[in-house]
Amino acid sequence: MKRLFCILFPLCIYACLAAAPYSHLEEVSSPAAVRFLAQKIIEQDTLTYCISIPEEKQKNSVTADELALMLQSALREWTHGIALRIHQAGREKEFQDIMAILEKPLSLQRLSSCDLTQHPLLVKTYPDVNTAGKKADINLIFAPEYCAAFSGNINSFFVLNYKNTAPFICLSGGYANSLRPPEKGEYFPSLAQVASNGGAQKDRELVYHSPRLFEQIATGKYSRQQQQDFWRLNRLFEYDGHTFFDILVHELGHAFGLADEYVADRPRQFASLQPGQGLMREGYEPISCDEVDGMITLLDRLQNKQRSFGSFCQGRRHIVNGTEDATKYNLPTERLKKFLRTLKREQNAQKY
Numbered sequence: 001m002k003r004l005f006c007i008l009f010p011l012c013i014y015a016c017l018a019a020a021p022y023s024h025l026e027e028v029s030s031p032a033a034v035r036f037l038a039q040k041i042i043e044q045d046t047l048t049y050c051i052s053i054p055e056e057k058q059k060n061s062v063t064a065d066e067l068a069l070m071l072q073s074a075l076r077e078w079t080h081g082i083a084l085r086i087h088q089a090g091r092e093k094e095f096q097d098i099m100a101i102l103e104k105p106l107s108l109q110r111l112s113s114c115d116l117t118q119h120p121l122l123v124k125t126y127p128d129v130n131t132a133g134k135k136a137d138i139n140l141i142f143a144p145e146y147c148a149a150f151s152g153n154i155n156s157f158f159v160l161n162y163k164n165t166a167p168f169i170c171l172s173g174g175y176a177n178s179l180r181p182p183e184k185g186e187y188f189p190s191l192a193q194v195a196s197n198g199g200a201q202k203d204r205e206l207v208y209h210s211p212r213l214f215e216q217i218a219t220g221k222y223s224r225q226q227q228q229d230f231w232r233l234n235r236l237f238e239y240d241g242h243t244f245f246d247i248l249v250h251e252l253g254h255a256f257g258l259a260d261e262y263v264a265d266r267p268r269q270f271a272s273l274q275p276g277q278g279l280m281r282e283g284y285e286p287i288s289c290d291e292v293d294g295m296i297t298l299l300d301r302l303q304n305k306q307r308s309f310g311s312f313c314q315g316r317r318h319i320v321n322g323t324e325d326a327t328k329y330n331l332p333t334e335r336l337k338k339f340l341r342t343l344k345r346e347q348n349a350q351k352y
């Protein structure tokens, strides 16, 4: 049976405003864990990736080279970017072992083509597609028709196990390309809103020099300020939807081993009780304290490490061996049980 891990459906933006905790994908505790990127960054120095765009008409909305730059930047944000957030909180010594993994020099190698031989539906959709290629650690297929045929929805998703394919991201279309040059006189709603507080000029520079910042982030050598500028830049291109970059970062979150936060009814192991507010919940939010908690507990889990630490999110309790410590809520047992029942009910109500 195939399991898909998807980005938000537009309707869900309204349905998912209530609390949702971080959690790991269930497969993280199974032998399939070796297929997750979190396991790979513990063990490997080089990650390989490939990009396939079988639909000719899609090549104008974003190119393979642009997707490559986005993918590299997104991978840096999941590693160096998380380390920067730990550093910003002044907790790098507490997480010295985690920092060593996240800051390990990571080389990214692009393979010339993806192995598509085990994607029969893709071949059916595009009979002329060249399927020859190698299995990469990250296989990115930008093919809206294939994604729709595969999932029954027009959406993007991550697939861990399907036939003998390598794990892959199926990327649908219709997103904004935050690497493209703005058109003359183009209106950026978010940029206009800050015109009165002096930020408009900086925003304009971000928008017009977008590739430069992407390239900087892709090297993995950037500051907290550049990180904040980077997410601001992406936000400027979002309008009322997502950018390709948003989607890639979100789907890579699954490829690392994190679960969606806008769906409910997940196992309560290795999860927080308190809500998060990052991009595993709302695809247009930056990586947040929630993903920092998620990545630390994920790396611990895959290495069988025990750890108790104060959450990076305000209002969340201590996280003990991957799970938020409910006993520290200081609630009487019956009240706590009621609280957990209510939480579960609310989450079920959000399911779609």
Ligand SMILES: [Zn+2]
Pocket: 005, 006, 007, 008, 250, 251, 254, 259, 260
């Ligand atoms: Zn998702």
